[in-house]
Amino acid sequence: MGTMAMASPLPVRNGVNATRLHLPKSGSWTTVADYLLERFGHVDPEGILRRFDDGEIVGLGGVKLNRLTPMGEHEFIWYYRTLPVETPIPFETQILHQDEHLLVVDKPHFLPTTPGGKFIQESALVRLRNQTGIDDLVPMHRLDRATAGVILFAVNPETRGAYQMLFERREIAKRYKAVVALSPGGGLETGVVLQANGGHSDTRSPQQLRELLESMPLTYENRMSKVKGQLRSIVDEGEPNAQTLIKVESTGVSAGFHAGVKVALMDLEPHSGKTHQLRIHLASLGLGIINDAFYPRLWDLAPDDYERPLQLLAHTISFTDPLTGQERSFSSKQRLCEAPAA
Secondary structure, eight states: OOGGGOOOSSOOBTTBOOEEEEOOSSSSOSBHHHHHHHHHTTTOHHHHHHHHHTTOOEEGGGOBOOTTOBTTSOSEEEEOOOOOOOOOOSOOOEEEEEOSSEEEEEEOTTOOSSOBTTBSSSSHHHHHHHHHOOTTOEESSOOOTTOEEEEEEEOOHHHHHHHHHHHHTTOOEEEEEEEEESSOBTTBOOSOOBOBTTOBOOOOOHHHHHHHHHTOSEEEEEEEEEOTTSSOEEEESSSOOEEEEEEEEEEEEBOSTTTTSEEEEEEEEESSOOTTHHHHHHHHTTOOBTTOSSSSSOOOOOOOOTTSOOSEEEEEEEEEOTTTOOEEEEEOOOOOTTSBOO
8 A cells, every 4th residue: 555545543633634654664673662762752752652651652543552562563653743832823814615625715924824844733724624623624735835815625535636636737727916116115126137046137227127017918937946955946947837927917106014115016827836936937027026035035034024924915716616517716805915005
């Protein structure tokens, strides 16, 4: 049996799946407890032994292990990890639609889609499992933690695959909104052009940016690749693999933290789904998204500034429902705070 098809014998608890661990086939450990104490004992040795006593470490089929279970009897074990103490993220996910197959939500900025690292309970998936009581809830796609907007979650494992195929076949239409700066402001760079391999060219002048906006809508494309071991992507030389239709929705003056700065609200339709595609495409044109900590330049790591969210919103997602043939479309109710004042 492949490990991907191996169902957890432990149920979801507090919205979080049990952790699966692959045990080594050989070594100096007599028991599973010996191995776990060597690997994790520096964290909480008494807690590890207590989990054996409480029957909270199990093997395939839910077989409970104890302190004396010898190594070699089990290839995989499951257990509940100790959850870190998390600082609450002060924004809520709004449910836009719910039926027996789909849950559609409007995710705020700063909240990750799925648990990972220091964010477990403070993730959209875990929050929604706890809120709805649906342990089988699974996201059909993801948004970066910094990006707000619409996400589809599958409710029913039996119909999940039909919706997943829409994403695999690229039969899902997505539209995003982004706000870019057209004039300098405190902490804002304008016109910086992202080049191949993450380099920068000279900045575009205000006149060049105006001419660029006037030439839209335009389809922008380039070749992108993920940087191994990093959270960033880069522009590569070669045949394009990422394409976006870019339109200008409106221009004016920012109404948010950067009040008084000239900005443009952009409408974006990605025709491919590369990591950070929209952020890179706008930065490559000299129209970097306001408050983007990655592009065109990488910021030093800093605590989240809730007054300065990345000005990128997954606004609308549309598709033909594979179960009913009905055309469906869901749109965010959020507004980007740096958008031009109405």
